[in-house]
Amino acid sequence: MSDSNSSFISNQVSNPPPGQVSGSTDASQRQQSYNNANRDEAILSIRSLYKSYYDASILQDINLDINSGDFLVLVGPSGCGKSTLLSCIGGLTDVTSGEIYCKGKDISQLDPAKRDIAMVFQSYALFPNMTVAQNIGFGLEVRKVPAAKRTKKIQQVAEILHLEPLLDRTPAQLSGGQRQRVAMGRALVRDPTLFLFDEPLSNLDAKLRLTMRTEIKHLHQRLGGTMVYVTHDQVEAMTLASKIVVLNQGVIQQFGTPDEVYKRPANTFVAEFMGSPAMNLMQAKVLVEAGDLKIQIQREDEPPIIFSEPAATDALRAFANRSVIVGLRPESISDLPARDPQRSHSVDCRIDYLEGIGSDVYATLKIAGGDVVSRLHGDSSVRAGDRQQLHFDLSNISYFDPSSQLRI
Amino acid sequence: MRSLIGAKQQKWLLLAPALTVLALISFVPFVKTLWLSFSDSEISALPTVVSFIGLENYIYALTDPDFILSLGRTLYFTFVSVGAEVILGVAVALLLNQQFRGRTLMRALIILPWAIPTIVNAVTWRLIYNPDYGALNSLLMQLGIIGEYRSWLGDPDVAMNMVILADVWKNFPLVAYVALAALQTVPMDMLNAARLEGANAWRRFYKITLPWIIGPLLVIIVLRSVEAFRVFDIIYVMTRGGPANQTKTASFYVYQEYFSYLRSGSGSSYAIIVALISIILIYGYYKAAKRQNGSL
Amino acid sequence: MHSTIKRPRYLSYLLYSSLILLAFFVLAPVAWLLLMSLSSPTDLTKVPLQWIPSQWDFSRYAQLLDGHNGSGERFLAAMLNSLIIATSATVIALFAGVLAAYAFSRRNASMLLMFAFLATIMMPPVTYILPLYSAFSDLGILNTKVALIICYCAMLIPFAIWLMKTNIDVLPEEIEQAAMIEGAGTLYTLRKVVLPIILPAIGATAMLSFLTAWDEFFYALIFSSDLSAKTIPVAIADFSAGRVTDFGVIASVGVLASLPPVIVALFFQRFIVSGLVGGSVKG
Numbered sequence: 012m013s014d015s016n017s018s019f020i021s022n023q024v025s026n027p028p029p030g031q032v033s034g035s036t037d038a039s040q041r042q043q044s045y046n047n048a049n050r051d052e053a054i055l056s057i058r059s060l061y062k063s064y065y066d067a068s069i070l071q072d073i074n075l076d077i078n079s080g081d082f083l084v085l086v087g088p089s090g091c092g093k094s095t096l097l098s099c100i101g102g103l104t105d106v107t108s109g110e111i112y113c114k115g116k117d118i119s120q121l122d123p124a125k126r127d128i129a130m131v132f133q134s135y136a137l138f139p140n141m142t143v144a145q146n147i148g149f150g151l152e153v154r155k156v157p158a159a160k161r162t163k164k165i166q167q168v169a170e171i172l173h174l175e176p177l178l179d180r181t182p183a184q185l186s187g188g189q190r191q192r193v194a195m196g197r198a199l200v201r202d203p204t205l206f207l208f209d210e211p212l213s214n215l216d217a218k219l220r221l222t223m224r225t226e227i228k229h230l231h232q233r234l235g236g237t238m239v240y241v242t243h244d245q246v247e248a249m250t251l252a253s254k255i256v257v258l259n260q261g262v263i264q265q266f267g268t269p270d271e272v273y274k275r276p277a278n279t280f281v282a283e284f285m286g287s288p289a290m291n292l293m294q295a296k297v298l299v300e301a302g303d304l305k306i307q308i309q310r311e312d313e314p315p316i317i318f319s320e321p322a323a324t325d326a327l328r329a330f331a332n333r334s335v336i337v338g339l340r341p342e343s344i345s346d347l348p349a350r351d352p353q354r355s356h357s358v359d360c361r362i363d364y365l366e367g368i369g370s371d372v373y374a375t376l377k378i379a380g381g382d383v384v385s386r387l388h389g390d391s392s393v394r395a396g397d398r399q400q401l402h403f404d405l406s407n408i409s410y411f412d413p414s415s416q417l418r419i
Numbered sequence: 420m421r422s423l424i425g426a427k428q429q430k431w432l433l434l435a436p437a438l439t440v441l442a443l444i445s446f447v448p449f450v451k452t453l454w455l456s457f458s459d460s461e462i463s464a465l466p467t468v469v470s471f472i473g474l475e476n477y478i479y480a481l482t483d484p485d486f487i488l489s490l491g492r493t494l495y496f497t498f499v500s501v502g503a504e505v506i507l508g509v510a511v512a513l514l515l516n517q518q519f520r521g522r523t524l525m526r527a528l529i530i531l532p533w534a535i536p537t538i539v540n541a542v543t544w545r546l547i548y549n550p551d552y553g554a555l556n557s558l559l560m561q562l563g564i565i566g567e568y569r570s571w572l573g574d575p576d577v578a579m580n581m582v583i584l585a586d587v588w589k590n591f592p593l594v595a596y597v598a599l600a601a602l603q604t605v606p607m608d609m610l611n612a613a614r615l616e617g618a619n620a621w622r623r624f625y626k627i628t629l630p631w632i633i634g635p636l637l638v639i640i641v642l643r644s645v646e647a648f649r650v651f652d653i654i655y656v657m658t659r660g661g662p663a664n665q666t667k668t669a670s671f672y673v674y675q676e677y678f679s680y681l682r683s684g685s686g687s688s689y690a691i692i693v694a695l696i697s698i699i700l701i702y703g704y705y706k707a708a709k710r711q712n713g714s715l
Numbered sequence: 716m717h718s719t720i721k722r723p724r725y726l727s728y729l730l731y732s733s734l735i736l737l738a739f740f741v742l743a744p745v746a747w748l749l750l751m752s753l754s755s756p757t758d759l760t761k762v763p764l765q766w767i768p769s770q771w772d773f774s775r776y777a778q779l780l781d782g783h784n785g786s787g788e789r790f791l792a793a794m795l796n797s798l799i800i801a802t803s804a805t806v807i808a809l810f811a812g813v814l815a816a817y818a819f820s821r822r823n824a825s826m827l828l829m830f831a832f833l834a835t836i837m838m839p840p841v842t843y844i845l846p847l848y849s850a851f852s853d854l855g856i857l858n859t860k861v862a863l864i865i866c867y868c869a870m871l872i873p874f875a876i877w878l879m880k881t882n883i884d885v886l887p888e889e890i891e892q893a894a895m896i897e898g899a900g901t902l903y904t905l906r907k908v909v910l911p912i913i914l915p916a917i918g919a920t921a922m923l924s925f926l927t928a929w930d931e932f933f934y935a936l937i938f939s940s941d942l943s944a945k946t947i948p949v950a951i952a953d954f955s956a957g958r959v960t961d962f963g964v965i966a967s968v969g970v971l972a973s974l975p976p977v978i979v980a981l982f983f984q985r986f987i988v989s990g991l992v993g994g995s996v997k998g
Contacts, residue, residue, distance in 0.1 A: 140912055531742070
């Protein structure tokens with residue numbers, strides 16, 4: 012909800028993408044940014060968490076802080092370690108080293124039962140031998156909450172989730188969406204410090220998934236709990252999160268708000284993973300002409316694209332006369348002019364092929380030897396093979412170092 | 420991948436009751452028997468001095484022709500009865516895997532021999548085999564197969580085989596049920612494909628069905644062998660080891676050594692030899708089960 | 716599944732005649748036991764036999780179920796002993812077995828240990844009998860039900876563990892994790908979540924354990940000497956070896972002793988067969 016008051020650097024690259032040797036100097040920086048003050052303020056802090064299984068390293072040097080009311084989404088391709096990280100937080104998996112602080116207290120060696128955490132599982136994990144009411148009330152029963160109070164709380168939660176008519180049924184008699192709701196009810200009823208969601212929507216059909224996504228979002232806004240949510244679906248991540256952690260091969264690629272992750276990806280992995288279609292990455296060269304920085308993108312059989320970069324940072328200037336990777340989202344390459352004419356650059360392009368999705372048309376063209384996707388207006392009458400004037404909106408352009416793949 | 424906090428301590432707490440019982444009732448007695456087998460201990464009411472005599476009991480046991488013969492008889496009993504149970508069991512399973520009316524009833528019916536207690540089974544067959552008024556004599560006579568009543572269990576040449584028949588009757592259902600369950604997992608597609616390729620029924624059984632069910636079958640074969648090798652109760656009731664010791668199996672031999680001759684030292688060495696042969700069979704079971712289930 | 720190809724006539728004949736043969740083989744001994752128990756002693760001593768009794772004779776059953784005469788007293792005492800011993804051993808074995816099964820299934824207990832457990836019941840009982848005999852004698856519990864209950868526990872536990880382990884293995888682990896996250900400890904989770912779900916398997920295990928204990932002969936023969944501990948298999952062996960000359964009495968004892976296991980086996984056949992087959996057939 013309030014991302015601005017978090018003092019730590021949220022747009023920090025924790026590590027270069029896998030396969031790259033980590034020669035970076037940001038280890039000490041990181042140490043500074045994750046100091047004890049943050050740990051005490053934050054509701055959940057993770058400090059240099061490692062998890063390995065025999066020789067396989069599953070999580071490496073995980074550090075993050077979230078505040079009360081945050082909706083943290085862990086996103087990444089399958090096998091990236093996001094579910095393991097969630098399991099570590101929940102206490103279902105032990106950590107190899109590192110600490111997990113909840114409200115300033117290290118819980119990493121604590122039994123899951125004592126962590127004051129609720130979890131919604133991918134398979135819902137409802138107790139098949141109990142009714143909906145018993146499922147929801149299980150945690151209260153364990154804690155020996157008196158029956159009258161328990162019934163009242165179950166009623167309240169059932170009301171919020173529209174489960175009142177189903178309270179006496181067993182899970183076997185429920186639809187997928189209803190089971191999902193019961194699983195959430197079981198988590199909500201205890202009012203825990205932290206809610207964990209392990210890909211809760213992945214077993215639902217596409218339509219129901221959208222409905223439930225909205226519902227979870229509303230619930231969070233209404234009840235204001237702190238959530239940690241795992242998904243492999245980057246759209247789900249963007250829509251739900253107040254903070255996103257992008258994981259790949261056990262390493263945090265970026266930790267930031269959805270906006271930061273989307274507009275200012277920390278490296279090429281994040282750039283390509285977040286957003287659909289993915290961000291276009293193009294080989295380019297940085298030229299300096301009369302003190303002005305110009306970016307040149309080569310095209311086959313066509314004149315190169317050259318535009319000036321008036322907002323060049325010092326870091327980018329350091330790349331003068333060297334190559335960089337330019338990142339532009341499909342919506343930044345359009346048949347409509349950019350909002351800021353200062354940052355718009357028009358190029359005559361040949362369209363290779365088209366994919367209409369109704370509201371928009373995605374046009375693919377060849378630039379710098381690769382496919383580049385641009386988003387045209389849904390009414391565009393352009394056909395494959397046509398030439399079209401495209402407007403490059405440079406206001407959200409990203410630059411990456413070709414050797415480290417990191418953002419410049 | 421998953422491991423839980425405190426799982427190790429919990430593991431031993433959960434195992435504790437089972438472990439205690441098995442340690443006291445199985446493990447400790449086994450070690451004690453092993454120890455006795457190296458001694459000249461005898462069962463007596465008076466406290467006696469027991470001395471360690473090394474391998475003497477074993478040397479005696481392995482040169483005792485009666486004991487060696489009883490081991491041979493036990494192996495004969497094991498191989499013949501388990502062999503017959505497997506052939507009969509698989510045949511019955513194939514039969515009960517066909518489509519016919521009353522199949523469910525037939526499948527239920529064959530649990531009957533298994534459910535009859537072993538001792539009742541032994542008594543029943545002893546009555547059937549009775550030389551004077553037995554049902555087998557009467558039936559074979561009425562069918563004109565034999566001319567006069569015979570003493571089935573009194574004839575040293577056939578007594579063991581008659582005991583085996585009783586054992587097979589009782590135990591073939593177990594093999595049949597395992598084989599039937601395995602048969603139901605044979606993919607119909609494979610059989611139909613073979614049928615289309617022109618393979619006849621025998622070939623289909625030999626090339627597809629049998630390899631498919633051999634894993635589970637092997638497990639039950641070894642398990643039954645382990646059980647058959649320690650046969651005691653049916654022998655005790657039907658023949659007491661007779662006639663002329665022809666049905667005296669190893670367990671029965673040890674039993675007599677202990678409780679008739681009261682020689683606990685040499686009896687223990689017999690028991691340990693029987694146990695060692697069992698261990699070989701048990702190892703076979705381990706291999707077969709591991710092959711079948713991956714882990715165990 | 717139903718084959719649409721019609722069977723040739725000769726195969727049908729073969730099939731049905733095999734089935735009749737099988738039914739005869741399975742039923743004849745049981746039927747004869749029943750007939751013997753209901754035939755008069757004169758019918759049973761005819762040569763050749765009078766297969767169908769000339770008159771039905773229920774006197775042995777009346778005699779056996781009457782505790783005021785010698786054989787009735789012996790029989791009823793043995794039935795009661797068997798019932799008490801088999802039930803107690805089953806209950807204890809289930810309790811110890813379910814805990815250990817959970818350790819093997821969910822707490823990474825070594826499979827080698829599981830196998831060692833199973834190996835203990837595969838060993839011939841003669842390997843254990845003498846030290847047990849002297850230990851029970853020292854404790855003064857020879858010829859008591861307690862001695863047999865203890866022995867039967869050791870006999871039933873490994874099997875119970877194995878059966879329940881295979882059933883816990885296939886449960887989705889997330890359900891137990893959910894219970895733990897909700898604050899439940901291991902025992903609470905076992906009691907409230909795992910056990911209710913595997914109740915059918917526990918039922919099958921209980922029945923198989925009970926039948927195994929009901930059937931046991933060797934330990935009972937050695938450790939019991941009179942009515943205070945003799946179980947029904949030992950009583951039957953006594954009847955058949957003793958002075959009883961009427962086959963009908965022996966047969967009646969056999970029928971009555973078979974009734975509990977046969978009834979359990981026929982009524983819960985599906986359960987029991989799945990339990991028997993479980994270890995060897997996968998899926």
